[in-house]
Amino acid sequence: xxxxxxxxxxxxxxxxxxxxxxxxIEINNVTVSFKTPKGKFDAVKDISLTIRKxxxxxxxxxxxxxxxxxxxxxxxMVKPSQGEVLANGKRVTGPGPDRGLVFQNYSLxxxxxxxxxxxxxxxxxxxxxxxxxxxxxxxxxxxxxxxxEHKDKLPGQLSGGMKQRVAIARAFAINPSIxxxxxxxxxxxxxxxxSMHIELLKLWNLDNRNKTxxxxxxxxxxxxxxxxxIVVMNNGPAATIKAIVDVPLLRPRHKKEIxxxxxxxxxxxxxxxxxxxxxxxxDIKSSI
Amino acid sequence: xxxRPVAERRQVLFTFKILYMKNIxxxxxxxxxxxxxxxxxxxxxxxxxRLSDGELPGPxxxxxxxxxxxxxxxxxxxxxxxxIGLLLWGSIVRVAYGFLLGTLVAVPLGILLGASKIxxxxxxxxxxxxxPVSPLAWFPxxxxxxxxxxxxxxxxxxxxxxxxxxxxxxxGVSTVPxxxxxxxxxxxxxxxxxxVKILFPYSLPHIFTGLRLSIGVAWLVIVAGEMLSxxxxxxxxxxxxxxxxxxxKIIGGILIIGIIGLLLDKGFSLLQKSFSYEK
Numbered sequence: 001x002x003x004x005x006x007x008x009x010x011x012x013x014x015x016x017x018x019x020x021x022x023x024x025i026e027i028n029n030v031t032v033s034f035k036t037p038k039g040k041f042d043a044v045k046d047i048s049l050t051i052r053k054x055x056x057x058x059x060x061x062x063x064x065x066x067x068x069x070x071x072x073x074x075x076x077m078v079k080p081s082q083g084e085v086l087a088n089g090k091r092v093t094g095p096g097p098d099r100g101l102v103f104q105n106y107s108l109x110x111x112x113x114x115x116x117x118x119x120x121x122x123x124x125x126x127x128x129x130x131x132x133x134x135x136x137x138x139x140x141x142x143x144x145x146x147x148x149e150h151k152d153k154l155p156g157q158l159s160g161g162m163k164q165r166v167a168i169a170r171a172f173a174i175n176p177s178i179x180x181x182x183x184x185x186x187x188x189x190x191x192x193x194x195s196m197h198i199e200l201l202k203l204w205n206l207d208n209r210n211k212t213x214x215x216x217x218x219x220x221x222x223x224x225x226x227x228x229x230i231v232v233m234n235n236g237p238a239a240t241i242k243a244i245v246d247v248p249l250l251r252p253r254h255k256k257e258i259x260x261x262x263x264x265x266x267x268x269x270x271x272x273x274x275x276x277x278x279x280x281x282x283d284i285k286s287s288i
Numbered sequence: 289x290x291x292r293p294v295a296e297r298r299q300v301l302f303t304f305k306i307l308y309m310k311n312i313x314x315x316x317x318x319x320x321x322x323x324x325x326x327x328x329x330x331x332x333x334x335x336x337x338r339l340s341d342g343e344l345p346g347p348x349x350x351x352x353x354x355x356x357x358x359x360x361x362x363x364x365x366x367x368x369x370x371x372i373g374l375l376l377w378g379s380i381v382r383v384a385y386g387f388l389l390g391t392l393v394a395v396p397l398g399i400l401l402g403a404s405k406i407x408x409x410x411x412x413x414x415x416x417x418x419x420p421v422s423p424l425a426w427f428p429x430x431x432x433x434x435x436x437x438x439x440x441x442x443x444x445x446x447x448x449x450x451x452x453x454x455x456x457x458x459x460g461v462s463t464v465p466x467x468x469x470x471x472x473x474x475x476x477x478x479x480x481x482x483x484v485k486i487l488f489p490y491s492l493p494h495i496f497t498g499l500r501l502s503i504g505v506a507w508l509v510i511v512a513g514e515m516l517s518x519x520x521x522x523x524x525x526x527x528x529x530x531x532x533x534x535x536x537k538i539i540g541g542i543l544i545i546g547i548i549g550l551l552l553d554k555g556f557s558l559l560q561k562s563f564s565y566e567k
Contacts, residue, residue, distance in 0.1 A: 075474065077470065077473060095474045095476060096476075103467065103470060103471075103474075107467045107468070107470060109468060109486065110565045112485070112489075120475075120477075124476050124477050124478065125476060156565065174475070
């Protein structure tokens with residue numbers, strides 16, 4: 001609230017999260033229900049979760065288990081039916097400039113160029129900046145993700161990986177203290193995906209690992225490589241948290257070497273066991 | 289600009305050359321096809337003319353009469369004797385007026401219908417009842433209200449132009465994808481920014497589809513409208529030629545109407561393309 005009294009400077013935006021609570025996100029007893037023709041439907045039920053500042057947390061689970069719904073309560077796109085979500089100590093009532101969003105399907109506006117896509121977001125969120133400050137910010141962000149030479153292209157002219165880089169750049173440009181990624185790399189091929197993981201971590205490092213990142217995924221390897229903790233969800237409806245798995249692997253992590261780490265293999269097996277009931281296909285006779 | 293290495297530059301030039309030649313040859317081919325089509329039409333026409341024992345004039349006598357018309361298209365010998373150019377121009381102007389007025393009403397109304405469920409529920413039944421009515425049925429109402437045939441003709445074009453534009457605009461506005469709405473929500477777009485940066489760009493291709501359909505129907509209707517109102521336009525020219533017993537003039541008129549219709553459609557197709565985007 002106090003930010004509204006005076007126009008904040010760039011420094012204030014960068015430092016806005018200093019001095020606030022160390023808990024970046026608090027989810028307290030959140031239930032989300034939707035009305036359906038068949039009656040009330042609970043997507044997630046009574047979930048509590050605390051995420052520390054600078055932490056990378058993945059939410060993993062089967063399709064339709066409510067993991068995106070849970071994340072959308074943090075972004076403010078979905079209002080909890082019960083309970084509350086605090087972001088940087090403030091109650092979430094809707095989307096806000098302290099939380100950047102990356103959507104599953106990029107969600108770039110196809111009639112705007114790469115530059116304009118980022119500029120419109122910046123222009124809308126950072127109202128107190130003047131035009132030249134905004135322009136510089138967009139340019140710097142584009143250079144940071146190596147997209148500057150593509151700035152005048154339309155999204156239709158970009159590959160899937162580049163589109164998602166633009167979407168990530170758009171979320172980073174407003175310099176949020178919390179970054180929310182909803183299955184961000186789900187549509188990308190394995191090679192592009194791997195390089196995007198590294199780019200994401202680079203951006204996180206550039207900011208001294210101050211940003212909190214919450215990511216929804218169904219990819220076990222991706223979750224382990226990126227996260228400090230992995231939240232495993234039960235199958236919906238009325239999904240709850242099945243387990244929270246710590247990933248105590250040292251950073252920086254090496255894509256190629258990490259898979260041979262015994263700790264990695266242990267976590268991988270543990271997650272696989274939780275997510276897959278049957279680990280091998282049944283015998284033909286017994287399945288008939 | 290950074291200077292590309294010579295080899296790469298050559299490659300680019302080469303690629304460009306191939307694309308350019310491909311383009312030319314495909315254009316040439318489409319011209320050849322077009323001429324073939326015209327040839328078939330002329331042949332069919334000539335054969336029909338001979339089979340009808342001259343009831344239907346062949347291409348050559350038609351051309352001779354038609355050429356006389358085209359030699360002096362803008363003469364004006366009073367209300368019932370004008371050059372074909374003047375008549376045609378009158379038709380185009382009336383279509384333009386009616387179409388513009390129709391667009392001015394249909395686009396805002398379409399946006400309202402697309403944006404508001406209530407407005408849609410109220411106005412949709414009205415639209416559904418009025419849409420299938422032949423625009424010519426409105427002619428007497430136009431006459432009664434405006435007391436002048438030219439204004440009544442503009443009025444029926446106005447009515448004609450309403451429906452396709454209205455329906456397509458409403459469709460465009462009401463189908464803005466949730467993804468785009470989410471962007472606006474997530475980044476806190478103002479109402480104004482939402483309309484200018486999302487709603488309008490998304491709906492524009494749909495609006496132009498509506499406009500293209502509208503101008504097509506308007507050009508169809510003007511001929512019939514002017515046959516009804518008499519004394520003006522290319523529609524009157526056709527009817528007048530019938531009364532004068534000149535098949536050649538009628539066929540010439542039909543060709544002119546077709547060519548102008550084609551040009552209008554191509555023009556709007558170009559407009560439509562320039563406002564569409566790749567997904």
